[in-house]
Amino acid sequence: MDRVRLRAEGLGKRFASRDGGVQALDGLDLEVSDGEFVSVIGPSGCGKSTLFNLLAGLEEPTAGTLWLDGDRVDAGRLLGRVGYMPQRDLLMPWRTILDNTILGLEVAGVGRAEGRRRAGELFGEFGLAGFERRRPSELSGGMRQRAALLRTFLAGREVILLDEPFGALDSLTRAGMQQWLVQVWEEHRKTILLITHDVDEALFLSDRVYVLTPRPGRVELVLEVDLPRPRSYELITSEPFTERKQLLLEHLGMTLPPRKAS
Amino acid sequence: MSVPAKADPRTAAPLPEEPPAPRDRRRPRLAGRVLPPLLFSLVVLGAWQAYTELADVNPLLLPSPLAVAQSVVDNAALFADNAVVTLTEILIGFVLGAAAGIGLAVLLTYSRLAERAVYPWLVASQMVPIVAVAPILVVWFGFTIVPKVVVVALVCFFPVVVNTIDGLKAVDPEMVRLMRTLGMSRPRIMRSVRVPSALPYLFSGLKVAMALAVIGAVFGEWVGSSEGLGYLMLALNNQLATTELFAAVLVLSLMGITLFFLVGLVERLVIPWHHETRRAATQQ
Numbered sequence: 001m002d003r004v005r006l007r008a009e010g011l012g013k014r015f016a017s018r019d020g021g022v023q024a025l026d027g028l029d030l031e032v033s034d035g036e037f038v039s040v041i042g043p044s045g046c047g048k049s050t051l052f053n054l055l056a057g058l059e060e061p062t063a064g065t066l067w068l069d070g071d072r073v074d075a076g077r078l079l080g081r082v083g084y085m086p087q088r089d090l091l092m093p094w095r096t097i098l099d100n101t102i103l104g105l106e107v108a109g110v111g112r113a114e115g116r117r118r119a120g121e122l123f124g125e126f127g128l129a130g131f132e133r134r135r136p137s138e139l140s141g142g143m144r145q146r147a148a149l150l151r152t153f154l155a156g157r158e159v160i161l162l163d164e165p166f167g168a169l170d171s172l173t174r175a176g177m178q179q180w181l182v183q184v185w186e187e188h189r190k191t192i193l194l195i196t197h198d199v200d201e202a203l204f205l206s207d208r209v210y211v212l213t214p215r216p217g218r219v220e221l222v223l224e225v226d227l228p229r230p231r232s233y234e235l236i237t238s239e240p241f242t243e244r245k246q247l248l249l250e251h252l253g254m255t256l257p258p259r260k261a262s
Numbered sequence: 263m264s265v266p267a268k269a270d271p272r273t274a275a276p277l278p279e280e281p282p283a284p285r286d287r288r289r290p291r292l293a294g295r296v297l298p299p300l301l302f303s304l305v306v307l308g309a310w311q312a313y314t315e316l317a318d319v320n321p322l323l324l325p326s327p328l329a330v331a332q333s334v335v336d337n338a339a340l341f342a343d344n345a346v347v348t349l350t351e352i353l354i355g356f357v358l359g360a361a362a363g364i365g366l367a368v369l370l371t372y373s374r375l376a377e378r379a380v381y382p383w384l385v386a387s388q389m390v391p392i393v394a395v396a397p398i399l400v401v402w403f404g405f406t407i408v409p410k411v412v413v414v415a416l417v418c419f420f421p422v423v424v425n426t427i428d429g430l431k432a433v434d435p436e437m438v439r440l441m442r443t444l445g446m447s448r449p450r451i452m453r454s455v456r457v458p459s460a461l462p463y464l465f466s467g468l469k470v471a472m473a474l475a476v477i478g479a480v481f482g483e484w485v486g487s488s489e490g491l492g493y494l495m496l497a498l499n500n501q502l503a504t505t506e507l508f509a510a511v512l513v514l515s516l517m518g519i520t521l522f523f524l525v526g527l528v529e530r531l532v533i534p535w536h537h538e539t540r541r542a543a544t545q546q
Contacts, residue, residue: 056443079443080443080444082443083443084440086439088436090434090436090440092458093538093539094458094461094535104445107444107445108445135535135539137538137539
């Protein structure tokens with residue numbers, strides 16, 4: 001299970017512009033093994049989105065190398081092999097929820113009927129049962145995100161990138177989605193890399209957390225999250241969790257108020 | 263603190279308790295949609311009728327609505343024959359203008375070079391007054407249906423091409439990126455993403471085009487024609503047959519309104535999701 005799926009070494013990205021350009025990422029190392037849930041957190045402007053665009057093959061890095069399943073790959077070979085779920089659900093308003101989720105299968109050449117059958121089997125688990133024929137506008141934000149996640153899951157990529165998937169949801173819905181996602185992940189053991197700026201979310205879901213520095217983005221800290229699984233939401237108020245949370249916050253540059261003696 | 267039991271996600275996945283967006287299909291009842299315009303029309307027409315009768319207005323200046331309606335009935339055959347002529351011009355011109363507009367829009371979206379070269383001409387073409395062009399068309403094509411169809415096509419073309427170009431460009435760039443990570447090819451993105459997201463824009467263009475088409479046809483007939491509602495209006499005006507002129511305008515208006523709503527109806531049939539999405543957005 002320890003086979004490295006995706007690895008970045010010395011990854012850098014510089015955007016040229018008239019006034020000298022911006023170094024978004026610089027010398028970033030990162031790896032995700034098979035069946036691992038890994039998170040990347042960092043202050044805004046640390047190049048998280050750039051990192052994802054590089055890992056998804058949407059942009060070419062200006063420095064460093066990327067490996068996918070042991071092969072050195074450039075953007076052209078990454079594109080279409082790494083699943084990608086952006087912050088907005090980007091469901092097509094003209095398709096039903098069911099037909100939105102089978103997009104990846106369709107592109108891969110799976111017939112519509114077969115795709116619908118395969119997707120339909122997962123609708124219950126994704127909390128979408130009964131909404132197969134609805135259009136995206138008829139669903140709540142949380143349901144749309146789950147549909148978008150199902151679309152990404154079904155595309156069957158080796159590695160899935162989640163770009164702040166719950167960032168646009170209200171905090172209660174988000175907490176519910178995190179609990180749900182941790183169980184779905186523990187069931188399916190997909191290889192996932194999550195970008196977030198929510199420290200609780202990163203710790204609760206992940207096996208390992210990378211903290212990035214502000215621009216240019218570098219790895220400031222790698223934290224192995226050795227908290228037991230399966231995890232439930234009580235975890236986030238437990239001592240081991242808050243200790244790690246404090247460590248992460250310190251590395252994110254948050255100065256904590258002195259703790260009150262209890 | 264309870265020890266978390268081994269969770270079975272299929273049964274235990276705790277989904278957030280959130281109600282789905284209300285599937286509100288209730289529209290205002292039929293009465294609520296029909297009554298306000300009906301009542302308003304009755305008030306306006308009633309005031310008009312009362313004014314013509316009470317002030318004893320000369321019908322050569324302003325005929326009463328009842329007289330106009332009577333004239334439509336009395337001259338039904340005449341109006342019907344001429345309406346068919348005008349309707350034919352409108353439909354042929356509209357289809358040709360819209361088809362050319364859509365075709366050019368797709369072409370210009372595919373090629374930036376073509377867009378840069380052609381777009382200024384496109385805009386300039388709209389600055390040339392149809393008033394100046396129409397007589398030349400009559401000189402070229404004679405008193406046939408052709409100059410009217412050309413005028414209609416010319417006025418329909420522009421709103422369609424501009425709206426379609428905007429629509430094809432308005433596609434969410436993030437959506438395109440997502441489709442690329444799914445392995446979608448560029449031609450397929452055009453077909454599966456760009457074209458559907460351009461359809462609402464296209465229909466906006468078609469509605470404007472249809473409204474202009476009616477005016478275009480009448481204008482084409484004014485310049486040189488021996489039949490059609492536009493020709494009839496001109497003839498009636500020259501005879502000071504004001505009541506019949508009003509009746510002809512009424513027939514033309516009803517035809518134009520019907521055509522406009524037909525485009526809207528086709529829109530609802532082709533892109534039902536657009537109205538649902540819009541309605542959902544206004545509910546939030």
